Amino acid sequence: MTVKKWVYFFGAGKAEGDGSWREVLGGKGAGLAEMTKISLPVPAGFTISTEACDYYYKQDKQFPAGLKKEVADNVATLERVTQKKLGDATNPLLVSVRSGSARSMPGMMETILNLGLNDRSVAGLAAVTKNERFAYDAYRRFVQMYSTVVMGLSKEDLEHPLRAMKQRLGIKEDTAVPASGWKELVAEYQTYFREKSGKDFPHDPMEQLWGAIAAVFGSWMAEKAVTYRRVEKITGLLGTAVNVVQMVFGNTGENSGTGVCFTRDPSSGEKIFYGDYLVNAQGEDVVAGIRTPMHLDQMAKTMPKVYAQLEQVRVKLEKHYRDMQDMEFTVEEGQLYMLQTRTGKRTPAAAFRMGVDMANEKLITREEALLRIKPEDIERLFYPVIDSKIDRNTLCAKVLATGINAVPGAAAGRVVFSAPKAEEWAERGEKVILVRRETSPEDVGGMAVAAGILTATGGKTSHAAVVARGWGKCCVVGAEKLEIDYQSLSMSTNGQVVREGDWITLDGSEGIVYTEALPLVVPQLPKSYEILMKWADEARHLRVRTNADTPQDARKAREFGAEGIGLCRTEHMFFTDFEFPEKSHERQRAIQEMILADNKEARVRALDRLLPFQRRDFIGIFKAMDGLPVTIRLIDPPLHEFVPHDRAKQEELAKELGISVDVVARRVEQLHEANPMLGHRGCRLAITYPEILEMQVRAIIEAALECQKSGVKVLPEIMHPLTLDKKELSILDQATRRVADDLILKSGMKLNYLVGTMIELPRAALLAGEIAEIAEFFSFGTNDLTQTTMGLSRDDAGRFLPDYVDEKKAGVFSTDPFQSLDTKGVGMLMRWGIDAGRKTRPKLKVGICGEHGGDAESVKFCHTLGMDYVSASPFRVPIARLAAAQVMVELKQAKQKRTKQAKSATSSNT
């Protein structure tokens, strides 16, 4: 039995791991190892593996046997390499202890700096650095961090004495606090520590180290980290690694500093060196956004040598990693140290630009460029900006504050000052802007639901900016003039007060905050978008259609690249006349009259009045989709959705139709269903009221014939919803063809049309082989198929589904099955249905028209099932196009990998 290795050393140009070991070393650990190997200036240290964290949680928070010794050995090595000793009174080694999982979770887990300091070694540090003030500041920071992070004591309680002291001394900046002040504070903190925890602050560095390791492991399962993983759909990780690294100090004076930089602009994607820098500061100061940093190009002026070295690192790293890197560095007394490198987060627009640029630079292939875009981010390219038609003077008059343009796009919403309130208001449908002095990982939930985020402090790499950018969510940070009062729930600049609930508008591209809700418009797409999407279209096999019910939507979707309509819901036409809104009422009355009729003749009369409306709608849609197929679903929702449920509206309706309100009320009552989802809807309506089907088919075919006459190429596909049996579909199919063929015959023209069905009930999927004897196409209605297969009402699941998706609670599902297909259960039925259907009818056309058609993972799954097309809402058509391309590349890569493995297996056998 080989003994498992838990700890990996790096330093002095050598490393036990490398950059490919992300799963085991975490992103940070792998980056440090890799940078060490390629001879970049990296402080020495070691990484405790994610496997140790996994073990820790599986064994009820026990460290693995052997870890103790490995850590001790690595500390010894580190002491040898650095020629310093932990806790030493003359030349002490100080280390940072940082988390780092295989996927970046910025700010979600814990860090402890300056570990190794105690009442003895602080003196050593002071002696070595010849800077007592610095040494005690470092000690104070360590005690503060240890108290809060490891012991969980109150941050606020510890901030308070610092503020009090600064006030007493009449100073503003921490940098102005004298050594005596820090000394005093260390004593105060240690007293507080003893009071609150009942024990002395630990002075043994190894005890400190084990406390810190446990705290980092613990932060893996902290609520904010779990929430972040859920929101970001991060699953399958073992845990966090722990990086123990020799401390270097950016806060030893004006010749020191710390910064975060990107190899390209993470907002625009432009190939410029981009970053923030703070002189005489520790790294946490940049990330926390407490001080507003300088631009990197200022560093070129103040520290030209270091800047040049950094620029070399930038080039080397991007070439090495073949992607934009997000780096942390520290300059200690003019000496550059790289503390971290990782693939940088970027805005969707930047992702497109970088993808296209890097492919053109031959840094990556086009296929790789395709894989670099998160399909769900594309939607954010279409987020609105403030309407440029607004007069500049008007605009200026509404400026509330300016700040840093952290994430582009614009958003309008009502002001809230806390994350919980943001969630509460958003829940009830309000658009909110979350306003905070600064954000912290605790705010992630509120940030996720906000339309935009505004902070008073922080830079482009502050927590707020990084998180918002990841989501492509409009964000303005560092609006320093903004005075935020959490107590009175208001903020003000120059006496102008904005209260909770007031509307504001953020311009994330310019970094401006406006009072009032300004009109927003959708921006032009970046050129790189068009290029990359062309590459995607060339790469994919799966067709992408759209769900569109109006000519307007159809045109929009076609702009987004839709190759037809996969789902045109006809019932919306019963409510609204999109062309002549004043006619909507007439449509509603006609359908209501139809529903209230107590015999077929009266129903037919009412339907006759709807016919011209539907025909006109279809003409508009066919024209918009000239040359492309249009799948039209006949009426689907239960009839009660068309009638008024409150007495006043019932009275109005009764009066207009000249009948008693009791008749209306009784009919509405009759239509009530215990479970409307499983009730009298879908094609069941056409079985009971064939005249509805007849009117709708007539409208479709008459519209098609008319369009064809005027030279429009029409490919209508008539779709019956909620089918569950071959005989049922056969009745509907015959009724459909009877009406259609008769009209076509009379027209003297030729018109090809298809008749098919939705597959949205388990029984339909199970009996797909029979149903395909009738259906010329299948369209999987995965919304309903998910509801019935899982016995989950989408309308009601909000009460318990979150628990099912939350890994800290039941964690039954990794994602919400209404967002991303349940490939195991629902997917099994789909696979069966497609296979059985194609066995009967090899050329059966198969698509999907549920919401999942716009979800990238689901689109990829549909490709693997051999579907012909997916259908998505217009804004999500590009997502589907890209996902369809990505799955091709992914399958190709997987095949290449298998071939390679097979080859290497063969060659190793011979």
Add this chain to the structure above:
Amino acid sequence: MTVKKWVYFFGAGKAEGDGSWREVLGGKGAGLAEMTKISLPVPAGFTISTEACDYYYKQDKQFPAGLKKEVADNVATLERVTQKKLGDATNPLLVSVRSGSARSMPGMMETILNLGLNDRSVAGLAAVTKNERFAYDAYRRFVQMYSTVVMGLSKEDLEHPLRAMKQRLGIKEDTAVPASGWKELVAEYQTYFREKSGKDFPHDPMEQLWGAIAAVFGSWMAEKAVTYRRVEKITGLLGTAVNVVQMVFGNTGENSGTGVCFTRDPSSGEKIFYGDYLVNAQGEDVVAGIRTPMHLDQMAKTMPKVYAQLEQVRVKLEKHYRDMQDMEFTVEEGQLYMLQTRTGKRTPAAAFRMGVDMANEKLITREEALLRIKPEDIERLFYPVIDSKIDRNTLCAKVLATGINAVPGAAAGRVVFSAPKAEEWAERGEKVILVRRETSPEDVGGMAVAAGILTATGGKTSHAAVVARGWGKCCVVGAEKLEIDYQSLSMSTNGQVVREGDWITLDGSEGIVYTEALPLVVPQLPKSYEILMKWADEARHLRVRTNADTPQDARKAREFGAEGIGLCRTEHMFFTDFEFPEKSHERQRAIQEMILADNKEARVRALDRLLPFQRRDFIGIFKAMDGLPVTIRLIDPPLHEFVPHDRAKQEELAKELGISVDVVARRVEQLHEANPMLGHRGCRLAITYPEILEMQVRAIIEAALECQKSGVKVLPEIMHPLTLDKKELSILDQATRRVADDLILKSGMKLNYLVGTMIELPRAALLAGEIAEIAEFFSFGTNDLTQTTMGLSRDDAGRFLPDYVDEKKAGVFSTDPFQSLDTKGVGMLMRWGIDAGRKTRPKLKVGICGEHGGDAESVKFCHTLGMDYVSASPFRVPIARLAAAQVMVELKQAKQKRTKQAKSATSSNT
């Protein structure tokens, strides 16, 4: 190409078909052919096959080519055999034209008698019979029948002149009408025919014959016939045959007559010759119940010779057919003719007695005896009788009328005088007694829903009696003193008036009608029932459990032969204390308090109050099921089912709990769901509120331990409802075992228990292989599985499902999938689920606990799926026991048949 034969002759001791040709000749035709072959006295004739009827409907009501000639040829043969000619003026041949499908549908289709009469041949008939009165009576009957049956003219319009004439002549009986009267009526009818149809009454016998054939074919699709087939679940027939048979006359005088008889008593099953007889009458007079017939034993006195001959026929036929026969005969001038024989309908009790008797007589095997019982009829054995404790004098004072005891059992209900009203009232939950002068096939719908049937005329073989007996439904006929007034909706005897809506009680065993609703009790089972059910138990493999929620139900079910509880629903215990009803309120309050609690501690407090109640219930159930397994399902329904929805009750609850009514109302509102069927229910409740699970498991295990201590053998099986995922079940399984194992450990006893799950969602069936890693047993909840697989809410399907089952409308399903399993769709999932589950866990125990567990066809299907048991409601346990035995016999017979076929194929090959 062989030419298809459509017509089959029988007569003069020879027949082209025989008794095994039921599918082609229909029951009547096959019986006539068979009786001819075994030398019984049968009038000659021919049968047009059901295949011709099938062709007729498939070819848009065209007769097959060649049929014309075949009919003409057969008429010629018939004329030769009988030495009479159709329409002949001196020696005319008269024929009857009767329907007859492969399965008996008494009175559902049409008959025309005396065909061949016209103005010429009537004289011939008069001459031959030397009875002008008889000849014109026959002619009048023919014209009357032809007018109504073939031409669809009004029955009432034709009855009216007859009644008028009798009044004019001052006579009461038809037999008293003189020849001149009939002559006059014939003329009147023919005039009426001309007026109404616009053409002359046809005098050409072949024209008459073709009209009659078309009318018989037409009656196959008449609404009443279609309804009957649906109610009786008769499917897969080709159509009706048409039997054209030489007329013999029971109405030529006192030496003639007609009757219907059974080889054994169809009510009791006793081996006695049993029947009704009318002197000087045609067969229709008996069946229609217009005149009240004599008992068959009177015939032994009046026509001893014929009676002896009939007795011989009885013995011969029963031996020949190996089953009780229902025969029609006519005596013409002392000469016996058999007109029909068929297997007789019988009451459920009679079926048991005959089955056991015949098996003991070695007429049939025990296996055949098992197959002879319709499982769904068993339930009717348990129908109530009037409580014998009622004082005889009291009873006598309540007699409204006496009649013929047509079908045993008793029923109480409110009087209605029409079938539509019966259906209407029954729909809204009323118990009704349908009261009619006589019933006709149009009344079948109303008869089906009535608790009992009462007619003023008719005998034991009248329409009312036959139909009601088939259903085992209490029926009294021939209560001749009853004056029924359809106009004023009342009936009376001796001035005692009963109006629509008044309660009456029928005693079908004694033939008595009582005013008021009398107390009914359940009768003792016949001895033959116990014997036959023992045979069934010996024959079956499938175990039968029961669905029971109380000790009372459990005991009852055990009496019915239940071998354990397959479903004990625990939520009923939250509503009702069956032992101490006054405690029910306390239970309800506790569960309501639990629901209204806003934190776990408060919920636990409320649950603690429920614990002793549930424990006591379980103790009672375990004791009742001593030695047998008890499957207990944890809470299943959504919580809103436990809280009051009207303001008054909410106020009461709020007051009792000392909280605001708004809090109650808000919580109730919160619990509202759009689709509760797919909502927060089943094990989802235990995921959200683990404390409910903990309390229930505690109650189960504590009860089991207590029972075990007192020597009761307990086999608890804890079942989680609505599971959809392995991980979900694993969470529940762990929570269950944690509580259970802890209690068992502390008790110091050993206790075996199982933890399993319902399979009631498609996803659970699909992923059964995984779920079986956790579940020790599966119980298919086919109610919900049917709802979700088909997307059909049982509560709402009433609006359209009838159309889906009605073969005249959509006819998508042959039966209601909530009554009999949808073996194609739901069944596919079940088969998959069982196979996948057993692959993971070969000894997985599998059962079913939906309503289908008490449906014979579904039980048989479950056997073929390899289930271990079915679970049915107590009264349906015997149904399941018998069905489980029948399927064994059926499978054995099918195997024997295959072996035989294989052998004969082998031997014919060699």
